[in-house]
Amino acid sequence: MLLSIFKILLLILFSIFSFNCENKDVYPWSMDSLDNIIVKNSGKMILVDFETDW
Amino acid sequence: MDNDTYSDKRIIKYASENLISIKIDAEKGSGPEQKKKYRVRGYPTILLLDSFGNEIDRIVGYRPPDEFMAELVRIESGTNTLSSLQSKYLRNMDDPSLELTLVEKYIDLNVKDSAEKHLKNALQYYEQENEFTFQNIFNISQLYYRIGSVDVSIELLDKIVENDIDSSETAYFYGLLYKTKVSNKVDDLLQYVSIIDNIEWKKLSYWQVIRIVKKSGEDPDLEASLYLKAVNLYDKNYKYLPSLLNGFAWRMTELGRNLPKALEKVNIALEYGEDVPILDTKAEVLWKLGRTEDALEIINKCIQGDPNKKHYQDQKAKFLENNNI
Numbered sequence: 001m002l003l004s005i006f007k008i009l010l011l012i013l014f015s016i017f018s019f020n021c022e023n024k025d026v027y028p029w030s031m032d033s034l035d036n037i038i039v040k041n042s043g044k045m046i047l048v049d050f051e052t053d054w
Numbered sequence: 055m056d057n058d059t060y061s062d063k064r065i066i067k068y069a070s071e072n073l074i075s076i077k078i079d080a081e082k083g084s085g086p087e088q089k090k091k092y093r094v095r096g097y098p099t100i101l102l103l104d105s106f107g108n109e110i111d112r113i114v115g116y117r118p119p120d121e122f123m124a125e126l127v128r129i130e131s132g133t134n135t136l137s138s139l140q141s142k143y144l145r146n147m148d149d150p151s152l153e154l155t156l157v158e159k160y161i162d163l164n165v166k167d168s169a170e171k172h173l174k175n176a177l178q179y180y181e182q183e184n185e186f187t188f189q190n191i192f193n194i195s196q197l198y199y200r201i202g203s204v205d206v207s208i209e210l211l212d213k214i215v216e217n218d219i220d221s222s223e224t225a226y227f228y229g230l231l232y233k234t235k236v237s238n239k240v241d242d243l244l245q246y247v248s249i250i251d252n253i254e255w256k257k258l259s260y261w262q263v264i265r266i267v268k269k270s271g272e273d274p275d276l277e278a279s280l281y282l283k284a285v286n287l288y289d290k291n292y293k294y295l296p297s298l299l300n301g302f303a304w305r306m307t308e309l310g311r312n313l314p315k316a317l318e319k320v321n322i323a324l325e326y327g328e329d330v331p332i333l334d335t336k337a338e339v340l341w342k343l344g345r346t347e348d349a350l351e352i353i354n355k356c357i358q359g360d361p362n363k364k365h366y367q368d369q370k371a372k373f374l375e376n377n378n379i
Contacts, residue, residue: 027060028070034088037074038107045110045130046103047075049055050085050094050356 055098055116068126093164095242102129111135112163136163150176150190155196166201168214173197177210188214188221195225199232208232225350226371227255231262238266253287258282278311285319298325300332317343330359341373 030037037046069075075121080089080097088094092101093107100113111129113122127180132138139156146152153176160169169183173194180190195210210234227246235245240263247259260280267277267349285302288295299319306316323329341349350373356366 002347025061025063025066027056027066028073028075030074032074032076033084034076034078034107037076038103038105040073041105041153044072044074046101046105046107047069048088048092048101048103049075049077050079050080050081050089050092050099050101051055051077051097052085
């Protein structure tokens with residue numbers, strides 16, 4: 001029983017660790033609109049990437 | 055950009071610490087409005103704005119991670135940004151080279167009116183100070199060309215030729231190139247290109263003529279033969295060779311010409327890596343050559359590589375339809 005709980009805990013810890021690592025490797029795109037970002041004024045420079053599908 | 059630049063750990067770290075980043079699809083939602091507001095011409099265009107939304111600078115076109123990082127650091131430090139160049143210029147308004155640097159920045163940012171105003175100033179300065187040298191006037195003619203004032207550019211180049219200023223042959227060539235662009239008459243340029251050895255001028259000439267012939271649509275044989283001549287001028291050291299060859303091969307499928315050459319070129323492009331859009335071109339070439347089974351095999355690879363792209367599914371359907379006939 002204890003061994004099973006230990007295994008589950010290990011699995012949860014591993015998942016959290018993996019999730020965190022994955023996030024660090026992803027570019028931090030904001031889902032906010034440009035207007036909102038400007039209104040919030042974080043003091044940071046704003047990068048706007050204009051792209052299109054084609 | 056997503057596959058390398060935005061996946062690079064240094065870029066991710068820098069962006070996490072220093073930037074708020076968003077993507078805008080320039081053709082959807084509020085995209086067209088924002089595109090107009092910020093004078094965006096091509097993709098990708100990456101704007102760097104201050105926290106109030108004022109443009110500091112921009113990066114136009116694809117950049118690999120190292121170059122992109124260097125640009126971000128430059129812009130953040132305020133080096134050669136519009137405001138830094140404007141400040142420099144205001145401190146030394148009699149320096150035409152500084153004024154021309156400012157013009158280039160305005161052109162990069164697509165602010166044509168300001169670029170033109172400063173170009174006129176610089177030209178006046180050179181005329182008044184009797185510094186009508188080839189390099190000065192040639193530079194100004196190129197900048198006029200870049201802001202779309204082709205007539206002024208030609209006028210300046212003609213002046214260089216008329217006054218037989220040093221390197222007037224260069225001015226003659228560019229004058230002829232721009233006159234061809236304005237008149238859409240290709241004969242003089244084609245005749246000139248047949249007698250020169252300068253590879254760079256040959257490339258510029260071919261691309262100019264190809265654009266005109268393609269637009270008119272009247273002579274696909276000429277377009278195909280010039281396109282082949284043009285791509286043959288590039289060697290393996292050319293940075294964008296796979297993309298160039300891919301473009302050639304696809305155009306040949308549209309024209310229905312040079313198809314064996316198209317296959318040869320697309321295979322060379324694929325030696326640089328099995329890029330899915332290039333595989334798609336190869337499939338199209340094979341299909342046009344009547345090798346439908348081979349085309350299907352390749353298009354299946356494209357679908358595996360990018361299952362959500364409708365174009366590959368459509369291509370497969372097209373090949374299958376043909377196969378059943």
